[in-house]
Amino acid sequence: MSRVIVSDHGQAREISLDAFCAETDHAAFSWIHADGWREDAQAVVSRCDRMPEAALSALLAQETRPRCTLMAHGALINLRGLGAQDDAVGDPLVSIRLWAEHARVISVSYRPLAAIEPVMQRMLAGTIQDPGDLIAAFAQEITEALDPEVAELGDTLDEIESSLSDSGAAEVRREASKIRATAISYRRFISPQRQALERLSAAEAPWLQPDDRLHLQEAADRCARMAEELEAVRERSALAHEELTDLRAEQMNRQALIISVVALVFLPLTFLTGLLGMNVDGIPFAHEAWAFWGVVGVCGVMAAGIAGWFAATHWLR
Known part of the structure; x- marks a missing residue:
């Protein structure tokens, strides 16, 4: 379901989709979020006559990867984070597409992103007042949720490495393969997401404040650290799998x-x-x-x- 939130001098409220065209042009800042599977997503982006055609098609694209592209007076940002629901179908990280311009952000997602609700609560609380604040909030929420997930992969791999000589080698080998596959899937999106955040933090956009750039750079640094840790987890899990295979062959x-x-x-x-x-x-x-x-x-x-x-x-x- 599409949601529209407008903010005027720190006072935020949620309005209906039908009213957003009349009010958002006069609001200090507005955020429109649309569900890509619904017909109103097409209606939302079609009403934005100032959006470049390339950005419009990118917002509705189903297959995306993290990126930041500056277009005309705005920027297209694709991010990936944990989903709000456990879904075995599709990639483990859910995408959100954002078009940011002066006083307005339009976002589209095809699967529920866990970071959307906390960011909406922060905006309704009045802590998000411009596009830079919104994108920085998304970057912070996504990285803060991903950080413990990546750390848990490393902790689980530590337990596997300490139990290589146990009798349940088949189960441990399957667990190591699962961890390696998860690390590869996460790193496939986290590594380009770091580049996208770094590019956005250095972009010459008037709606990006200095504190927004600091928050984006901090999120980019955390993505870089997670990408390095995921690479280490991938290599360690591969070595653990080989050691388990050698142990099984020796037995x-x-x-x-x-x-x-x-x-x-x-x-x-x-x-x-x-x-x-x-x-x-x-x-x-x-x-x-x-x-x-x-x-x-x-x-x-x-x-x-x-x-x-x-x-x-x-x-x-």
Whole structure:
């Protein structure tokens, strides 16, 4: 659902979509947020005759990546952050598209972004009074929400690395693969988001105040740190996965060695019992009372001798 908030000298209020054209042109600052899946999103951007055609189409585009592009009298900013709902479909980070110009910001999102509601509350409280404040607030809310998520990936990987020798290697390997995939997905958007925020903080825009630039630069620095940490998590998870695979292969090799040793112990015994079990005349001591136990004793001595040889040559280690 589309929402419109206007602010006049620190006093903010929410108005209907039908009234925004009449009021926003006279308001000190207005923010219009539209749901991209609804028809009113097209109505919102179509009423903005001062917006370049390229910015209009970019606002309604479904596939985006973080960027900052200066156009005419405004700027197009795409950001990515955590979603307000757990959704297994689509990218793990939800996008928001913003067109910022003097006294007005228009934003469009196709999936609910977790940062939208806190930013709206801040604007209704009167702490956001211009486009620079709004974009800086989005950057701060997004990075503050992402920071603990990235830290949790590292903490989970620490637990995995400390439990590499545990018996549940298959589950740990799947968890390491999941962490690596999440780190790659996050870094794919966080790294260009840092560049977008840095470019916006250095942009020559009259609606960007010095404190806005500081907040944007701070958010960009946090994105840079998160991108570095995600890269480290990706490399560490890959190493942990390889170590788990090597551990699994070593266990399988050890089990195969034990099976081979047992087979080698019983191979001469099988040959001896098979030879004496032939139904032909002339087998020595075939009719003696002690013959069976004699064969058992010989087999036992042979098995002990072969096992002792394996132990002496360190095959069983």
